[in-house]
Amino acid sequence: MLSLPLLxxxxxxxxxxxxxxxxxxxxxxxxxxxxxxxxxxxxxxFYGMMTTILPGIYVLVTSNKxxxxxxxxxxxxxxxxxxTKRTTVTFTQAxxxxxxxxxxxxxLTLAHLACNAAKPITLGELxxxxxxxxxxxxxxxxxxxxxxxxxxxxxxxxxxxxxxxSSTKYSIGLSGxxxxxxxxxxxxxxxxxxGVEGLDKFKYLTVCTFYDYNSVLTGGNEWITKMIFPAxxxxxxxxxxxxxxxKKDLPL
Amino acid sequence: xxxxxxxxxxxxxxxxxxxxxxxxxxGETLGFLxxxxxxxxxxxxxxxxxxxxxxxxLSISGLDCTGKSSEIMKTxxxxxGEVALPEGLSGRQFxxxxxDMRGIKNEKRTSELLERFELDPSGSVKRMSIGEKRKxxxxxxxxxxxxxxxxxxxxxxxxxxxxxxxIDFIREEKGRGKTILLSSHIFAEVEALCDRIAIIKEGRLxxxxxxxxxxxxxxxxxxxxFENQKDFNEFGKAGLDFKLRDRKTLKCSVIVDDEDINKFIxxxxxxxxxxxxxxxxxxxxYFMHFYKKEKSFGGVSYA
Numbered sequence: 001m002l003s004l005p006l007l008x009x010x011x012x013x014x015x016x017x018x019x020x021x022x023x024x025x026x027x028x029x030x031x032x033x034x035x036x037x038x039x040x041x042x043x044x045x046f047y048g049m050m051t052t053i054l055p056g057i058y059v060l061v062t063s064n065k066x067x068x069x070x071x072x073x074x075x076x077x078x079x080x081x082x083x084t085k086r087t088t089v090t091f092t093q094a095x096x097x098x099x100x101x102x103x104x105x106x107x108l109t110l111a112h113l114a115c116n117a118a119k120p121i122t123l124g125e126l127x128x129x130x131x132x133x134x135x136x137x138x139x140x141x142x143x144x145x146x147x148x149x150x151x152x153x154x155x156x157x158x159x160x161x162x163x164x165x166s167s168t169k170y171s172i173g174l175s176g177x178x179x180x181x182x183x184x185x186x187x188x189x190x191x192x193x194x195g196v197e198g199l200d201k202f203k204y205l206t207v208c209t210f211y212d213y214n215s216v217l218t219g220g221n222e223w224i225t226k227m228i229f230p231a232x233x234x235x236x237x238x239x240x241x242x243x244x245x246x247k248k249d250l251p252l
Numbered sequence: 253x254x255x256x257x258x259x260x261x262x263x264x265x266x267x268x269x270x271x272x273x274x275x276x277x278x279g280e281t282l283g284f285l286x287x288x289x290x291x292x293x294x295x296x297x298x299x300x301x302x303x304x305x306x307x308x309x310l311s312i313s314g315l316d317c318t319g320k321s322s323e324i325m326k327t328x329x330x331x332x333g334e335v336a337l338p339e340g341l342s343g344r345q346f347x348x349x350x351x352d353m354r355g356i357k358n359e360k361r362t363s364e365l366l367e368r369f370e371l372d373p374s375g376s377v378k379r380m381s382i383g384e385k386r387k388x389x390x391x392x393x394x395x396x397x398x399x400x401x402x403x404x405x406x407x408x409x410x411x412x413x414x415x416x417x418x419i420d421f422i423r424e425e426k427g428r429g430k431t432i433l434l435s436s437h438i439f440a441e442v443e444a445l446c447d448r449i450a451i452i453k454e455g456r457l458x459x460x461x462x463x464x465x466x467x468x469x470x471x472x473x474x475x476x477x478f479e480n481q482k483d484f485n486e487f488g489k490a491g492l493d494f495k496l497r498d499r500k501t502l503k504c505s506v507i508v509d510d511e512d513i514n515k516f517i518x519x520x521x522x523x524x525x526x527x528x529x530x531x532x533x534x535x536x537x538y539f540m541h542f543y544k545k546e547k548s549f550g551g552v553s554y555a
Contacts, residue, residue: 003353004352005349005352005353006349006353008349008352009338009341009349012340012341012345013338013339013340013341065339070338073336073339074332074334074336075336075337075338075339077300077302077330077332077336078332078337078338078350078389078392079338079353080300080301080302080321080325081300081325081328081329081330081332081393082325082350082353082354083322083323083325083326083353083354083355084322084325084353085322086322088322249302249303249304250297250302250303251302251303252297252300252302252332
């Protein structure tokens with residue numbers, strides 16, 4: 001099922017993109033949580049936008065590189081000229097994609113936990129006026145888990161396009177449209193939440209709606225049930241991508 | 253060992269392969285000759301299981317190429333026609349990756365191959381010249397010492413010296429009993445290596461010939477020139493296989509197969525000749541005969 005040499009190659013060839021996105025996201029988190037000027041916007045700006053935009057760019061570029069680009073360039077021929085099944089290839093690449101996101105959010109969570117321990121903040125200061133108490137470690141982990149699940153769904157859809165299309169042109173084009181619409185709609189819906197009437201309808205256009213930090217901070221359980229949808233989307237999309245990639249003619 | 257049975261895959265616009273059938277038996281080297289876009293690589297891709305045939309079937313060692321390709325790859329070495337190596341690796345890392353994917357523990361053959369093809373794999377693949385990339389592909393295709401070799405235009409991109417090294421190498425592999433399918437558009441390498449040659453044109457197999465026949469010369473073409481019109485006319489009644497008779501220059505071209513050589517000589521003996529040319533059809537000419545639109549065959553036009 002899993003090809004270790006291929007996994008190693010995927011880690012190596014995507015390390016720069018992964019490293020820079022993880023680095024930027026972690027640094028932004030440290031900045032938002034430590035600097036007095038930006039602390040109050042930790043959730044609206046950082047967790048509201050950055051945790052979907054930055055991983056979104058990462059999964060867009062990376063999922064294309066994992067399948068479609070290798071088919072388009074022809075280098076997939078070397079992989080498939082070894083006793084490696086196509087399903088092993090897709091499983092390994094999907095495994096890399098999901099785990100690289102887990103590692104990305106893992107590092108981010110650890111950094112935020114450290115910052116929060118060094119400089120705690122109350123929920124009131126974060127803009128949630130009605131709420132009592134500090135931002136807890138548990139909340140930080142739950143918020144990140146919720147964001148991670150949505151990012152896995154974004155990754156799965158991009159991966160599906162990468163598996164379906166043999167040309168980077170289409171794979172990047174459709175994935176890009178999907179990521180762009182998801183993120184933009186999420187941002188517009190957020191303005192809707194902040195009081196701009198009508199814009200809240202945009203939440204129906206994006207997977208990011210299932211990422212619900214409000215529910216975590218208010219101590220609700222909604223965020224857990226909302227994770228079922230991105231998980232289902234991810235399963236279906238990864239499955240479809242694998243299936244098409246297994247069946248299709250590869251122009252190698 | 254390798255069996256292609258009425259393989260058909262139509263890509264539209266007249267491109268593709270149509271009803272291609274051939275077999276390569278164990279230990280045999282089959283040359284697959286054809287110009288660019290004739291369907292050589294397409295056939296290879298089907299053998300590799302990258303594409304599925306619309307009609308027909310392909311098998312290697314009795315295993316179906318569409319469903320069992322990962323199984324088949326255990327005994328197959330493939331050299332792709334295009335060198336597109338994975339991104340972001342050094343030559344050494346690429347070799348290591350391919351060794352791991354094939355489960356090769358023994359470094360000996362790999363280092364022998366590197367030495368033989370004079371390749372230094374330490375640099376980044378990106379900075380390598382086409383020739384170096386090709387050598388890298390050659391090394392990775394052969395390092396597991398596979399029994400069956402599918403080579404798609406293997407010498408393109410290699411310099412003439414390396415082409416020679418490569419041809420010598422394949423000859424040795426052949427001597428070790430390997431089954432080889434070699435596609436090429438270079439006559440010399442096919443002529444030097446192959447037991448049989450299949451010629452493909454516009455997706456259809458047009459001819460399969462024994463290389464031994466070609467080395468000997470498929471046909472001889474004799475061109476005789478006469479001193480006068482009378483002899484020229486007289487010779488025309490000799491019942492030979494005339495392919496051209498030119499009244500202005502008083503020259504006749506005759507295709508003479510080996511068994512007709514005495515008949516030809518006794519016919520010619522009766523006349524005083526002005527000129528005599530003998531010409532054997534080489535593989536190149538034989539090949540060109542299938543390709544050229546005007547159907548010129550060894551300088552003799554067929555009209």
